[in-house]
Amino acid sequence: MPEAVREDAWAVYRSIADAESRVHGAPVDQIHFHEVGTLDALADVVGVCWLMHRLVPDAVYASPVHVGSGQVKCAHGILPVPAPATALLLEGIPCYGGAVRGELCTPTGAALLRRFVTKFGPMPPLCIGKIGYGMGTKDFEAANCVRAMLGRSDAQPEQIVELCCNLDDMTPEEVGFAMERLFDAGALDVFTTPIGMKKNRPAVLLTCMCREETREAILETLFRHTTTLGVRASRCDRYTLTRTARTVDTAHGPVRVKSAEGFGVKREKAEFDDLARIARETGRSLREVRAEL
Secondary structure, eight states: OOHHHHHHHHHHHHHHHHHHHHHHTSOGGGOOOSGGGSHHHHHHHHHHHHHHHHHOOSOOEEOOEEOEESEEEETTEEEESSOHHHHHHTTTSOEEOOSOBEEOOOHHHHHHHHHHOSEESSOOSOEEEEEEEEEOSSOOSSOOEEEEEEEEOSOOOEEEEEEEEEESSOOHHHHHHHHHHHHHTTOSEEEEEEEEOGGGOEEEEEEEEEOGGGHHHHHHHHHHHSOOSOOEEEEEEEOOOEEEEEEEEETTEEEEEEEEEETTEEEEEEOHHHHHHHHHHHTOOHHHHHHHO
8 A cells, every 4th residue: 555545544543533532532542433443434534545646636626514414323322413523523614504314424524525625615617527426325305425526627717916016217227126026025927018107207017926925025025126105906816727847858958848738728838048058059040949849
């Protein structure tokens, strides 16, 4: 069994043990697994961990957890739904009761969700490739099943922050230096746009795109390295192609090639610095070098 599968399975059972420890007010080494210690529960945990190891998904999304309602009979007697350990394992996870009478989420299921789910919420835009169903043995008013779908999502946007300001009293060299410092501070992209300001003064609109976690650092850099008195901020969605890079061996040495794919398109482009190096060494034009590759 791969070590990664062992680690995931251990982490799942560790989270269950921690929850049971909190419920009973006893150390973890004194906790006894009851239902979750049976062979079928062990097979569930290891099977899911093995599956995730084989699939290696970029992200795992799940709907809010339907826990059921009423009571459930277990080794500790009759308990409310969700059971105490299940409720602890679902801390911070959106869940709801509903009209179905019975236990719909067990400690094992809650621990697996906590371990592997990236985000809880509505199903994102998805091009479905595979679908799997897991059917339960109990009869409820609604279908007693879990459905998993494997697919590809090209249209999932990334939330970014766009910061911009007008500059009419800085030299091009000063603006260029400020752009360098913004990239150093974590900016995703920085660019300028020629604009005209009051009294027909020529100026530039400096625009910087960044993630929320680097927003404060970018703002500080803007005020420190430009003459602006104010910065405008807006949030927007950014759609990107999936980008990869590889190195290709050629007769003139290694050349880095960048690839981008998604939304029905695929593009490749050789690194300019490598093309320029070959052009200098061989005395040929960039166009000739690019055509040869």
